[in-house]
Amino acid sequence: MEPVIELVSTGDEVLTGLITDTNAGWLSQLLLEQGWQVRRRFTVGDDKADLVELFEQRSHQADIVIVNGGLGPTSDDISAEAMADAAGVTLELNQHWLEVMQQKYASRNRDMPKSNSKQAMLPQGAELVDNPVGTACGFAVKLNRATFFFTPGVPSELKVMMNDEILPRLRQQLGDNGRSQVRRFxxxxxxxxxxxxxxxxxxxxxxxxxxxxxxxxxxxxxxxxxxxxxxxxxxxxxxxxxxxxxxxxxxxxxDFTASLGPMLVDKDLMIFEDASGGRLTDTISTITREFEGHYLAGLPDEAEELAHWLQKSARPLTLAIGAAGPKGVPVALKTQTGCYVQTLQMHFRDPLSQRRLLAFTALDMLRRHLMNETVMIDYDILPCSERLTLPA
Structure with a gap:
């Protein structure tokens, strides 16, 4: 039977939209990659009564509840207190975590503020979940049907704790119960x-x-x-x-771009770009240094003109993204056997999206050539107004 997994995001900033809740999306994706699909997500502000009510309610409906946020040292960080109230227990000092925090501050030659002691106050009977990055430890509490895992809101801390601490616990607790296999394309x-x-x-x-x-x-x-x-x-x-x-x-x-790196060894690649604003050069520079890139204003905006301009290049492999013109933006690849050019029409108003699509199209043409596939194909999201193949 598939386990019921739910997420709870806490904090007034998250609830009001002052902070975008990227953690919930990341958690859902991570769990799906492991074969578990999140059933429900909740967002609650810094109101203890609301949190207590939700925790008590979900404890009867869910198998796993991951609570994100509210573990800091300030007065509005109330996740631990709310969980204690929902479970009908008191908060108690976790001496081990208090010493861990003191050691972390001492290693930086700083005295630990008294307010941080609050982060070592956990619901009675809670299992400590280590946080090697920050001062907010996580913890796990079993209440009725559900196991609650509490995590800090700082994304870098959450990610380490999920991968190193909580996922192993989930695998041990759930096994293959309701676990799906996920293949991604x-x-x-x-x-x-x-x-x-x-x-x-x-x-x-x-x-x-x-x-x-x-x-x-x-x-x-x-x-x-x-x-x-x-x-x-x-x-x-x-x-x-x-x-x-x-x-x-x-x-x-x-990460298909990473696979291009080995294929570009000794290929003597040259890049010219205009309408993509340097995006193509930036992308390729992250995967290989075996190329020469040029961001130029004033490249041709017509497909045939760009092809003839490229034919003058002595390099055996050249990519070019021309300027935006009445027909669209020409994207060209010159190889030892031919010069391939297609003019793409941009329907995205956002300039960043336009540059990303142009750079990705050029990379896709390059990938296709290197893998001996058809260099130019139809793209639903980028209508092509013209397509040319000329001798090299």
């Missing part, structure tokens, strides 16, 4: 609606569901697998790949 060039039209109309094997996540410039499609039937899993994967085909750029880990 990263696509470029398809719209979310177009992809949904293709995939949602198909019949998928029992025990396999689809999940989508758009994160410009890519779309992630997940196969969420709740079956041990190897034939059904293979059928679902083959069906997905048949639909997305050449738009697949990576699997399981969205």
């Amino acid at each position: 990263f696509l470029f060039g398809l719209s979310e609606s177009g992809l949904s039209d293709k995939l949602d109309a198909l019949t998928w094997p029992a025990g396999i569901a689809l999940g989508y996540r758009a994160n410009l410039p890519t779309i992630e499609v997940k196969l969420i697998i709740d079956t041990a039937n190897a034939e059904a899993i293979a059928q679902a994967e083959a069906q997905l790949l048949a639909q997305v085909g050449t738009h697949l750029i990576a699997r399981d880990n969205m």
